[in-house]
Amino acid sequence: MISHLFCTRRDQTTLRAKMSTLKVLGISGSTKSRSTSLSILEFLSRKFKDKIEFKIYNRIGELPHFNPELEEDLPNSVLELRELIEESDGIVFCTPEYVFSLPGSLKNLIEWNVSTVLFSSKPVAMIVAAASGKKAFESLELILTTIESSIPKESKLLIQGAKGKIDKEGNITSQKTIDELTSVVLSLVKTIEDQNRMPTKYSG
Numbered sequence: 458m459i460s461h462l463f464c465t466r467r468d469q470t471t472l473r474a475k476m477s478t479l480k481v482l483g484i485s486g487s488t489k490s491r492s493t494s495l496s497i498l499e500f501l502s503r504k505f506k507d508k509i510e511f512k513i514y515n516r517i518g519e520l521p522h523f524n525p526e527l528e529e530d531l532p533n534s535v536l537e538l539r540e541l542i543e544e545s546d547g548i549v550f551c552t553p554e555y556v557f558s559l560p561g562s563l564k565n566l567i568e569w570n571v572s573t574v575l576f577s578s579k580p581v582a583m584i585v586a587a588a589s590g591k592k593a594f595e596s597l598e599l600i601l602t603t604i605e606s607s608i609p610k611e612s613k614l615l616i617q618g619a620k621g622k623i624d625k626e627g628n629i630t631s632q633k634t635i636d637e638l639t640s641v642v643l644s645l646v647k648t649i650e651d652q653n654r655m656p657t658k659y660s661g
């Protein structure tokens with residue numbers, strides 16, 4: 458009954474995922490209160506509400522500029538973010554492209570986690586929703602790979618001309634985009650489930 462006391466954090470995540478609904482955190486790379494990225498994450502949250510506890514992080518603008526000197530006395534906003542990432546079985550990034558790169562705020566969010574192992578082997582999906590978005594896509598893929606996230610091949614999606622695929626109320630109007638977004642998450646879920654089936658050093 459108290460066996461969880463002797464498990465590593467990773468094992469606890471595995472046990473929790475086996476016993477309860479999967480937890481996924483959607484991180485919007487936009488500082489806007491209403492954005493295309495947020496609409497996409499809200500769509501995913503609604504679409505998978507029966508299978509996934511899908512939280513959305515839309516407070517990227519509240520994070521201070523990354524400063525390694527603050528590691529000893531972390532701001533609350535950073536602690537909260539790290540906790541949200543840690544308690545999630547998987548992450549979905551959805552971001553615009555700004556000036557042929559990632560938005561600085563999203564790079565900043567990732568920098569706050571580089572000194573941790575929070576993204577190591579963490580199943581992660583990446584969606585870039587922009588006019589073109591190619592450079593942000595390449596950059597995000599490189600960064601997430603560098604911090605050792607586990608990104609399933611089918612969980613990488615570039616939505617070009619994104620604004621034209623969402624109406625004023627934030628509904629996605631392109632069936633192709635809906636289908637692509639659905640497979641991004643289904644593939645992420647499969648990766649989480651496959652990881653959870655992997656034997657750990659504690660399993661008999």
Ligand SMILES: Cc1cc2nc3c(=O)[nH]c(=O)nc-3n(C[C@H](O)[C@H](O)[C@H](O)COP(=O)(O)O)c2cc1C
Pocket residue numbers: 487489491492493494553554555556557558586587588589590591619620
């Ligand atoms: C300052 C700024 C720079 C942008 N630069 C690019 C860019 O280089 N490439 C691109 O594909 N889209 C660019 N965009 C468009 C965004 O990626 C995105 O498609 C657009 O802002 C719609 O998303 P939103 O509803 O979240 O604003 C830019 C937008 C802004 C505001």
